[in-house]
Amino acid sequence: MKAIILKEVGGPENLILAEVPVPTIKDNEVLVQVKAISINPVDAFARRNQAALDMIYTRKGDEENIILGWDVAGVVIETGKRAKKFKLGDEFFGNFNFIGQANAYAEFVAAPEEEMVIKPANVSFEQAAGATMAALTAWASLVKFAKVKKGDKVIIYGASGGVGHYAVQIAKHFGAYVIGVASGDNKDFVLGLRADEFFDYKTQAVEEFINDADIVHDAVWVEGDVSSTEDTHLARSLKTLKHGGILSSIVVYPDQQFIDKAKAKKNVTVQRVNVTPNENYLKDIENISQLLSTGEIKTHISHLFPLADMAKAHEIIQTKNTVGKIILVP
Ligand SMILES: NC(=O)c1ccc[n+]([C@@H]2O[C@H](COP(=O)([O-])OP(=O)(O)OC[C@H]3O[C@@H](n4cnc5c(N)ncnc54)[C@H](OP(=O)(O)O)[C@@H]3O)[C@@H](O)[C@H]2O)c1
Structure with a gap:
């Protein structure tokens, strides 16, 4: 072969x-x-x-x-x-x-x-x-970890990418208000996935506009980022969240100092979310299969x-x- x-x-x-x-x-x-x-x-x-x-x-x-x-x-x-x-x-x-x-x-x-x-x-x-992997990651981040629900304000970084484009569609399926972040060239694509708002990360800092998100799905690692410092992407994501929000990081592993600070300052729960086959894996991919078959995700x-x-x-x-x-x- x-x-x-x-x-x-x-x-x-x-x-x-x-x-x-x-x-x-x-x-x-x-x-x-x-x-x-x-x-x-x-x-x-x-x-x-x-x-x-x-x-x-x-x-x-x-x-x-x-x-x-x-x-x-x-x-x-x-x-x-x-x-x-x-x-x-x-x-x-x-x-x-x-x-x-x-x-x-x-x-x-x-x-x-x-x-x-x-x-x-x-x-x-x-x-x-x-x-498969990309959709399962979006599912693990938004559904299993963040427990997205109707009316949640959700920021999706990397909204035009493999994981992000499923994340936008999954969050919309659950009735969330979705803010997609990608480069300006992909604005129409992300809005076409039914995102409610779009930010161009190359020209706009989302944290200057939003401080009341329920959930952030963070798919960005910027070279030189160390997770406990103030100017990292994860720290910027923290600023966009409301008190009690959820920060799901699919790329950066937040260190304990960052996790503790997020809890103390804003009661935000931060976690690195991974796609790894576990006891619920089959259920997750069956759910994705169902959404594919009804056309709710493409x-x-x-x-x-x-x-x-x-x-x-x-x-x-x-x-x-x-x-x-x-x-x-x-
Ligand atoms: N934890 C896990 O289990 C798991 C599983 C799968 C993937 N991942 C990781 O998750 C990340 C995304 O995966 P993917 O498959 O979606 O990658 P991808 O298809 O390459 O997409 C990357 C996306 O990130 C966007 N982006 C780049 N820099 C950005 C920034 N500064 N702010 C906001 N958006 C930015 C890109 O937008 P533009 O093209 O418009 O610039 C693009 O939409 C990768 O690092 C991957 O390794 C983790």
């Missing part, structure tokens, strides 16, 4: 199309014919960072080639002895084995059935593949590439300025 292998840690040019064996499945796995793959900034991070790769690949340690990728949609073509959830021909999607070895940049992949859900028939493979696909163009896709994802999702098809 064709797969994209990582020749060695480094730039996107190290991602190479190669012929490798079709994987054999374990008892709890299914063999998937991959129809669409999505990528995230962490893919580029793993590609260029030896420590991250070591962490991913020591989970199994039986790899012959380094193949990245965690987000797929595809068709079940073989089931393991103990895999009872799906039958041959089922169409499903999911983010699996994160942050271990998933090997999804390929024509076929072995996936643990417990981490996948059926794809709604009215949703394309490309749409479903996008709504995946905006800014780039649709053949698998062979993975290096090109990585060039884009590492700019940190992706609009919506980048999807690849084998």
Whole structure:
């Protein structure tokens, strides 16, 4: 089968199309014919960072080639002895084995059935593949951690990106008043997602306009930021919150000093939120699947590439300025 292998840690040019064996499945796995793959900034991070790769690949340690990728949609073509959830021909999607070895940049992949859900028939493979890690992160941030509800004033930083564009749609689904923040070029896109207001972070400091938000979803790390100091992005986000608000950080790990200060000054709860498969993972992706099928959330696909163009896709994802999702098809 064709797969994209990582020749060695480094730039996107190290991602190479190669012929490798079709994987054999374990008892709890299914063999998937991959129809669409999505990528995230962490893919580029793993590609260029030896420590991250070591962490991913020591989970199994039986790899012959380094193949990245965690987000797929595809068709079940073989089931393991103990895999009872799906039958041959089922169409499903999911983010699996994160942050271990998933090997999804390929024509076929072995996936643990417990981490996948059926794809709604009215949703394309490309749409479903996008709504995996990024949508699960938005869900973890706004629904599980912040418990967004009708009437909440919610600020979404990075509103035009992979996570952010789902976050805007999810917050609107729950009836929130949504303020999207991205660069001015993406204003129409973010308002088109039904955000109620837009701020251009390049020309406007949101904290100069808003100090009564219920929830901030912060997806920004600015080089040099140390979380306990006053001029970091997280500290600026804190200023936009009302007393008792929620600050969900999906990038920066707030230190204890910052967490204590936010509590003491404004009774704000701050947490770094991660997408990690846990006992509720299946429920979360089923909820996302439901919202996809009713059209309440849509995946905006800014780039649709053949698998062979993975290096090109990585060039884009590492700019940190992706609009919506980048999807690849084998
Ligand atoms: N915690 C987790 O489990 C988890 C999971 C997934 C992703 N993440 C992290 O979350 C971040 C966002 O992921 P993503 O997939 O959405 O990335 P992405 O698709 O590259 O989107 C980045 C977004 O950030 C915006 N942005 C850049 N600088 C900004 C600033 N100073 N203020 C406000 N917005 C700014 C960009 O807007 P413009 O293009 O308009 O400039 C773009 O909308 C990444 O750092 C990623 O690694 C964390």
